[in-house]
Amino acid sequence: MISANLSAIFYLVSGVLFILALRGLSSPETSRQGNLFGILGMIIAVTVTFLSVGNFSSGFIFVLVFILIGGSIGALIAYKIPMTAMPELVAGFHSLVGLAAVFVAISAFLNPEAFNLGQPGNIKLGSLIEMSIGAAVGAITFSGSIIAFLKLQGIMSGSPITFKGQHPLNAIILVSIVILIYLLCSTQSSNLFWILLAVSFLIGFLLIIPIGGADMPVVISMLNSYSGWAAAGIGFTLENTALIITGALVGSSGAILSYIMCKGMNRSFFNVILGGFGATEDTSGSTKKEKRPVKSGNADDAAFLMKNASSVIIVPGYGMAVAQAQHALREMVDTLKKNDIKVSYAIHPVAGRMPGHMNVLLAEANVPYDEVFELEEINNDFANADVAFVIGANDVTNPVAKTDPQSPIYGMPVLDVEKCKSVLFVKRSLSPGYAGIDNDLFYKENTLMLFADAKKMTEDITKNL
C-alpha cells in the first residue's frame, strides 16, 4: 500500500510520459521511442493502481486473468490485422474505450464506496455530474464507433441513411440527455441512470448513420476526440491525474484531426456532422449530361508515356486501398527508378478513409517516407512533371473545385494534376466520385484513362516497362 500522495505523483509521471509519446510522433525517427514512452507510462499507471488499492486477495488473480485475456486478444488482432483494415480497427478500438468508460461509470454508480464517492443513492454531487457526463459520452462513442466500424467494414452500406425529421429528432434527444443528467443529479435515481445510458447509446447510433463513407476521416477523428472526453470525465470522477491529462490530450488530438479533415474538404464541421452529403441528387451535374469524348488507353500506352518521362508524380486514393495495389505500385516505381525517372507521391489530406491512411499503406509497401509529400509541399511541382499517375483518387483531383462556384466541392483544396504534361487516370469506370459530380479531368486533352482494376493495371504497366 502506498500513500495517496505518492500514487498521485506517479500518475502525474505517467501523464507526462503520454505527452512525450505524442511528442515523438513529430517525426518518424523519434516516433518509435515515443511509443515506448507511452508503454512505460501505462505500466507505471497500472502498477501504481495495484499498489494503492493494496488488496491482493483472490480478486487480484481475476484482475490479472482479465488483463491477460484482453491483452492476448488485443495482441493477436494487432499482429493479424492487414494495414488496409486500419480504419476499421481504429473505429473498433474507439468503441471499446467508450464501452470501458461506460462500465467503469456503472461500477462507480453501483458501488461508490470503493471509489470514495459516498454511498449508493447519496453520491457526492460533483462526482455524480462527472460520472454521468463520462458515461453519456462513453456510450455515444461506443454506439457511434460501432456504426463507423460497420460502414468501414462494408457490412453496412457506406451511403448516408437519412429520413424525415432526423435533425429535429437528434436535437430533442440531445436536449433530453442534458435534462436527464440534471434530474439524475437531483434525484440520484438509478432508473434515470439506466435511461440516460440507453438514450446516449441511441443518439450515438443516430448521429453517425447519415454520414457517408468518404466523410469517415472526420467521423473517426471526432469519435477519437469523444473517447478522450469520456476518459477525462471518468478521470474527474476517480480524481486521477493520469486519466485527466490523457483525456485532455486525446480529446484535443481528435478535435484537431477533425479540423484538418474538414479543411481538406473545405466544409464546416457541422456540414459534415449533419450528414447526407453525396446522397442528394446532384442537380448541376444531371443537366449537362452530354457525352463528352474520353481518351482511353491500355497498359502499353501508359508504359510508353512513363518510359519517356523524366519525372512522375503518383496520386493515390481510396481505390488503391480497396484494390490493395500498394505493393504492385511500388514495384512499378522501382522499375521506373531503374530507368532514372524521378518519382514522388502526392497525398491529399482526405485521401482514404482516415487521416494518414495512404501514408501507412505506402510505408507498408516499403516506400521511403521522404518520397511522400503533402498537398502544399508538392502542388507546385505538377506543372514541371511529365506524368501524373492517379490511382484510386478522384474528387481530390477535380479541377472543378477551382473553376465552378456552383459545384458542391468548390473551394476544396485539390491537387493540380491537370497541370502535368500528361495524366494517367486508373479507374474502373467513368462513374462520378463520392461527391456525385463529374471529374473534368477525364475529358482533358492530355488525360489518358486506364479502365481497369488498379492492381492489375499497375502490374501490367510494370510488365510493359
Added chain:
Amino acid sequence: MEIDPLIFRLSIFILSIFVGYYVVWSVTPSLHTPLMSVTNAISSVIIVGAIIAGLSGNSDSIFNTSSIFGFMAIALAAINIFGGFLVTQRMLAMYKKKKKDK
C-alpha cells in the same frame, strides 16, 4: 477559505488541453494514423478505474455486480492497450528513409 481540489483538477485538465493542442499540431501528417492508434492505447489508461472497480469486492464475494462490470472493463481496456501499442509499433516500424547507397 480553502480551494476545492476540483479546481486543481480542472486546472490540470485545461492546461493539458493546451499541451495537447500544441503537441498534436507538431505531429507530421504522415503519422496521423499512428497518432490515432496511440491515442487509442493511452486513453485506455481508464483501466485504472476498472482495476479499482474489479478489486472492490471483499474476500467473501469477489463477484458482485459492480466488480463484474469492473472485470469486463478491464478486459476491454486491455484489448485496447495491447492492441493499440502493438499495432502502432508495427506501423511505425514500416516508416523508413530512402536508402543512401543508391
